[in-house]
Amino acid sequence: MQLNKILYILAGMLMCLSFTSSIEATTDQAYGYGYKKKYNEQPPDLGFYAPLIEKYNGFYMGDSDEKKVYLTFDNGYEEGYTSTVLDVLKEKQVPATFFLTGHYVDDEAELVKRMVDEGHIIGNHSNKHLDYTKASESQMKKDLEDLDNKIKKFTNQDYVQFFRPAEGRFNEKSLKVTDELGYVNVFWTVAIVDWHSDRRQGWQKVLDNTIEQVHPGAIILLHTVSEDNADMITHLIDELRKRGYEFGSLEDLLWEKLLPLY
Template sequence: MKMNASAALLTAAALPCSVVYAADCSKTGYGQGTAVDEKNRPLDAVQFNSRFGDLDAFALSEDDKRIIITFDQGYENGYTAKILDTLKEKKVQAIFFLTGPYAKTEQALVQRMIDEGHILGNHGMTHASLPDLSDNDARHEIQSLHSYILDKYGYQMQYFRCPCGEYSEHALELTKECGYTTLFWSSAYVDWKTDCQPDPDDSLKKMTDAAHGGEILLLHSVSATNAEILGELIDNFRANGFTV
């Protein structure tokens, strides 16, 4: 799987959103599960790649030496600048999945992400669950944010993350038709509850122990815990032989 911020995409005006037929429309909530294989990879993530890779939808990357750090950016809680500081210090490129409101209200932070070499991902203009939308509304959810980011920042996004982690085969097919690769994750934890943050030491151990090649790590930038432990977590990944 390519993770190149400079990879060329079609312009928003040319996105090939043709009508999709025959795919299953049943809504599914993604989860990586707890069972793992001999490489410490969650079995559900491995199976997701096998089932949906031909739709350009992945929960793991093909690079078995690398861990990809991603952040979902629904709203700002004061920690993104510190997270960016740490990523810059550690020389790590992350993917930030933006919603429309975040892209519109946090322009300085978004521009900093671009300037410092990070990848912007599409998390939906309104963070609506695609399987709940009509085809036209689902396309608009993707394309309107794509067009905004292109017009405002001159940046073409290429990766989509399904809002709420909810998808259907039909939604994945439609997203592919819109020129996007869909990225889920193979590691995550409950870090988004701002009034009930997990213990930093426990969180650091949990994510270090769960590390695996090809990992796509989902974090939320609203988390005080993540902002505190990110640097040490990156160090732990590297000490265990992974590229970050």
């Protein structure tokens, strides 16, 4: 992808601009990402996570004044529902980013290829789903590189720009290392407990729980391992559009973050 190459160059330039802050002493204190939810289309309160993530050029939401949202999915394993989700995204012409593990790419190469062929982005979610707060810098680099190589082997995506830490666990060191390697850490402001494939709530409840958290600029985190989500996704897209929201891609968001700097 030519666009990914351009983004890579710009990300490298941004990294140079932030070099002074990146060489400051970093801590190894581990964090499990979270926030205080707000409702009525208000973004959540991230506390000190927000400036820490921003310090290393990551992001967790888009422009809070623009009614645009970003769909992202974390895929560690397959339960037979991703193809349905892809069908809906294609029908509705909605872009998404799929954060994949190495296990998923190994086992579901055809689905991974389809994601890219249909215009979606593949992000790195750690080859071995490692807790980077317990990994050395060399372990992080190898884990990232191993998964990137798998993604490039099976798809036309020639560069992996975005990274999401496994289980949302990170520390300042992991943010610094991934940033210096050219990755953009992507967190989120809307999420529900939807990763248990054996727990049925019904698509309406899943939809209601998601919609009540949505706000302008939201990065929405979903999983594709439940029938509820597969049934819900078409209703989510329709309802958000009814409320005046548009769907953007993380590449759009990265451009918006980078261009004001040049």
